[in-house]
Amino acid sequence: MNKINKELQILGVVAFFTLFLYWGVEPFAHSQMHKHVEGEGFAYSEFKASGKKGNVENGKVLVTGAGACTGCHGIKAINSPAPMDASMSGASYGVNPPDLSTAGALYNAKFLAELIKNPAHALKVEHKFDPAKGKMHPMAQFYGAGGDMDQEIADMVAFLKSIAPKEMTNKEAYVDACSRCHANRYGKLTQIGETTKFKYKKDELAHQIKVLDYQDSLKKYMGKLPPDLSIIIRARSEHFLETFIENPQSQLVGTSMPAVGLSHEGFEKVIAYLGETGDPSKPARGELGPWVIIFFVVFSGLAFLWKKEKWRGHH
Amino acid sequence: MAHFEKANSVGEWFDQRLAINTLKRVLAFEYWIPKNINFLWAMGMVLAATFGMLVVSGIFLLMYYQPNVDLAFDSVNYTIMTEVGYGWLWRHIHGVGASVVFLIIYIHMFTGIYYGSYKKGRELIWLSGMGLFVAFSAEAFSGYMLPWGQMSYWAGMVITNLFSGGSLEAYGLVEWIRGDYVPAQAFLTRFFMLHVLLLPLVIIGLIVLHFGTLRIPHVNNQDGEDIDYEEAARLYKEGNVKDSKVIPFQPVFLAKDIFVMGVYFILFFYLVFYHFEFAMDPVNFDPADGLKTPAHIYPEWYFLWSYEILRPFSKDLGLIAFAIAQVIFFALPFLDKSPNVAPASKRGLFKFWFWAMLIDVLVLTFMGKLPPTDALFANIGLISALVFFALWIALPFITKIEKKL
Numbered sequence: 001m002n003k004i005n006k007e008l009q010i011l012g013v014v015a016f017f018t019l020f021l022y023w024g025v026e027p028f029a030h031s032q033m034h035k036h037v038e039g040e041g042f043a044y045s046e047f048k049a050s051g052k053k054g055n056v057e058n059g060k061v062l063v064t065g066a067g068a069c070t071g072c073h074g075i076k077a078i079n080s081p082a083p084m085d086a087s088m089s090g091a092s093y094g095v096n097p098p099d100l101s102t103a104g105a106l107y108n109a110k111f112l113a114e115l116i117k118n119p120a121h122a123l124k125v126e127h128k129f130d131p132a133k134g135k136m137h138p139m140a141q142f143y144g145a146g147g148d149m150d151q152e153i154a155d156m157v158a159f160l161k162s163i164a165p166k167e168m169t170n171k172e173a174y175v176d177a178c179s180r181c182h183a184n185r186y187g188k189l190t191q192i193g194e195t196t197k198f199k200y201k202k203d204e205l206a207h208q209i210k211v212l213d214y215q216d217s218l219k220k221y222m223g224k225l226p227p228d229l230s231i232i233i234r235a236r237s238e239h240f241l242e243t244f245i246e247n248p249q250s251q252l253v254g255t256s257m258p259a260v261g262l263s264h265e266g267f268e269k270v271i272a273y274l275g276e277t278g279d280p281s282k283p284a285r286g287e288l289g290p291w292v293i294i295f296f297v298v299f300s301g302l303a304f305l306w307k308k309e310k311w312r313g314h315h
Numbered sequence: 316m317a318h319f320e321k322a323n324s325v326g327e328w329f330d331q332r333l334a335i336n337t338l339k340r341v342l343a344f345e346y347w348i349p350k351n352i353n354f355l356w357a358m359g360m361v362l363a364a365t366f367g368m369l370v371v372s373g374i375f376l377l378m379y380y381q382p383n384v385d386l387a388f389d390s391v392n393y394t395i396m397t398e399v400g401y402g403w404l405w406r407h408i409h410g411v412g413a414s415v416v417f418l419i420i421y422i423h424m425f426t427g428i429y430y431g432s433y434k435k436g437r438e439l440i441w442l443s444g445m446g447l448f449v450a451f452s453a454e455a456f457s458g459y460m461l462p463w464g465q466m467s468y469w470a471g472m473v474i475t476n477l478f479s480g481g482s483l484e485a486y487g488l489v490e491w492i493r494g495d496y497v498p499a500q501a502f503l504t505r506f507f508m509l510h511v512l513l514l515p516l517v518i519i520g521l522i523v524l525h526f527g528t529l530r531i532p533h534v535n536n537q538d539g540e541d542i543d544y545e546e547a548a549r550l551y552k553e554g555n556v557k558d559s560k561v562i563p564f565q566p567v568f569l570a571k572d573i574f575v576m577g578v579y580f581i582l583f584f585y586l587v588f589y590h591f592e593f594a595m596d597p598v599n600f601d602p603a604d605g606l607k608t609p610a611h612i613y614p615e616w617y618f619l620w621s622y623e624i625l626r627p628f629s630k631d632l633g634l635i636a637f638a639i640a641q642v643i644f645f646a647l648p649f650l651d652k653s654p655n656v657a658p659a660s661k662r663g664l665f666k667f668w669f670w671a672m673l674i675d676v677l678v679l680t681f682m683g684k685l686p687p688t689d690a691l692f693a694n695i696g697l698i699s700a701l702v703f704f705a706l707w708i709a710l711p712f713i714t715k716i717e718k719k720l
């Protein structure tokens with residue numbers, strides 16, 4: 001008995017120093033290395049809700065008419081194709097305006113209203129776009145269609161919400177929210193769509209040139225090529241991703257990435273997709289893990305019996 | 316040629332040619348281990364088993380890894396993690412194994428220091444062990460280059476830069492090591508070769524040597540007692556296992572080792588499945604980019620203490636301090652002047668020396684990861700580095716005046 005006590009004491013000392021070591025090089029070091037940023041869970045408390053109830057019918061008229069949204073954006077949900085293909089849009093705006101079919105679910109409603117009123121402000125890129133200096137944001141500001149502007153905006157938001165799918169896949173959320181800037185090569189996505197297989201080398205090269213051209217426009221617009229997000233889920237902590245996506249300026253002051261304005265649900269879908277491309281073994285780990293551990297628990301139990309048997313009479 | 320009788324069994328056939336019965340006797344059934352030991356004496360076999368895991372998982376990774384600067388990152392992070400069946404499992408075993416092996420090495424080393432297992436005939440065990448430590452360090456560093464992520468690239472840059480020798484400005488040597496002006500294809504291919512061929516061979520050779528050096532002095536025991544092995548073995552063979560102070564390596568010592576290994580593997584696989592992030596630095600999941608220096612460059616945790624000895628001093632002094640820190644543990648058997656082989660708790664001032672060294676190395680480790688810009692942490696780092704050297708300078712003196720037990 002005494003012997004076992006002593007072994008346990010030694011184990012305690014080893015465990016203590018091991019945990020202390022772990023604490024020092026992981027939680028403690030990280031708490032000192034990264035600045036602490038509090039998010040607000042995609043609440044967008046800085047944007048005020050107008051409180052107006054939107055009218056879907058009128059919203060549709062505005063979005064496809066005076067609001068001019070469809071002048072730049074496609075909306076597949078109502079069979080309204082994008083006016084230009086990705087390459088041409090890239091050349092005109094620097095970036096391809098996303099399809100708005102999912103916008104009502106993907107983005108926060110207060111954010112959307114602010115975006116329509118003042119894109120550079122909502123997207124937190126006023127350091128880059130300042131009308132006073134002649135630097136206009138490529139998304140035109142909505143100046144009203146002659147009526148109560150807050151009401152008109154509420155109508156458009158209501159319309160976007162009404163067409164948004166009840167269920168969107170993680171991939172759809174990612175494509176609409178991030179894909180115009182970020183490629184995801186493990187998800188086989190370029191900035192201008194899925195990587196397709198070509199029968200002829202010539203077509204493949206032509207496609208690659210299109211991608212490169214788009215990236216050139218994007219580089220000019222953003223100042224640099226946004227990184228590929230294939231495995232970003234393992235390169236950044238979940239907390240970093242959450243606070244950064246909510247407000248890029250909070251983590252990278254002066255960055256040209258806009259505050260995308262995701263709703264909480266939209267964020268969860270985007271993160272889930274990043275998990276699918278960057279950490280696809282997660283489900284398999286959860287399935288196999290317990291069995292391997294049970295195996296070694298049983299192994300240790302049997303080994304213990306064997307040890308007792310072999311050591312019998314030795315003490 | 317020797318004369319061979321017809322063998323009556325397969326065992327006999329082999330025995331005639333390889334003397335396996337003698338080998339089994341000398342290396343296993345009559346290789347006597349003291350009875351008075353605790354689970355820390357299983358750490359050696361735990362290390363051997365972990366090395367085995369690293370070899371097996373490494374072989375699986377090697378079948379898909381591409382040592383090419385354009386392909387390496389995706390061959391690891393995409394091909395192995397997504398397309399290869401259980402590729403993720405092999406990779407996480409390899410990554411966790413590489414980190415945990417150092418934890419066990421440090422436990423094994425400090426066990427040796429605590430019980431004085433490096434003296435009086437056991438010097439070569441210690442020296443070959445230190446050889447293993449250095450070889451494992453090189454193995455871990457070269458392996459860290461292979462995914463060709465940001466930390467591979469920049470750690471490779473920083474560490475190879477050290478070979479310029481500070482004011483000696485031996486950039487020719489640095490370029491010779493890299494095979495290029497900066498880490499690039501030649502660099503990756505040669506570290507690949509080192510990692511999968513040369514260093515594993517060296518390690519295997521050193522393990523054989525390490526085991527060889529153990530055979531004649533036998534392992535130490537909890538009280539540092541000088542056991543009369545002939546007498547103890549005679550008692551054991553006569554069947555008086557209770558009074559004998561020894562047990563045979565096989566099967567009695569192994570029975571306990573295997574139990575300890577089982578418990579260790581529960582923990583090991585818990586880490587592999589649920590907590591592998593600590594062993595795989597996030598920064599290395601950004602692909603290498605020679606134009607973008609990461610905000611913080613730091614080595615893996617097991618190199619932090621010596622990295623922190625490099626940092627607080629001026630360039631040349633830091634390098635010298637670092638070089639000494641790398642090899643000073645080799646000198647332990649010769650700097651410890653006391654003839655006592657006993658646990659530190661019974662050894663006067665050495666008791667304090669042991670705990671001070673352990674805590675100092677821990678503090679150095681913590682400081683080594685923190686950004687050097689923080690004055691408080693930089694000062695703690697400097698003081699701990701000075702304490703480290705003070706302890707080594709004090710060692711011969713305090714052990715000289717130690718009372719003989």
Ligand code: HEM
Pocket residue numbers: 355356357358359360362363366420423424427430432433437440441442443444445446447448451522525529533534535536
């Ligand atoms: C990583 C590869 C290593 C392996 C596979 C290994 C293996 C072993 C084994 C099987 C033993 C006998 C059982 C035991 O006491 O644990 C042992 C003993 C020993 N090892 Fe290692 N070892 C390694 C590294 C080291 C290192 C880095 C050192 C220290 C510099 C070291 C120093 C010693 C000493 C001093 C003993 C004797 C312990 C005693 O007499 O009580 N070994 N090693």
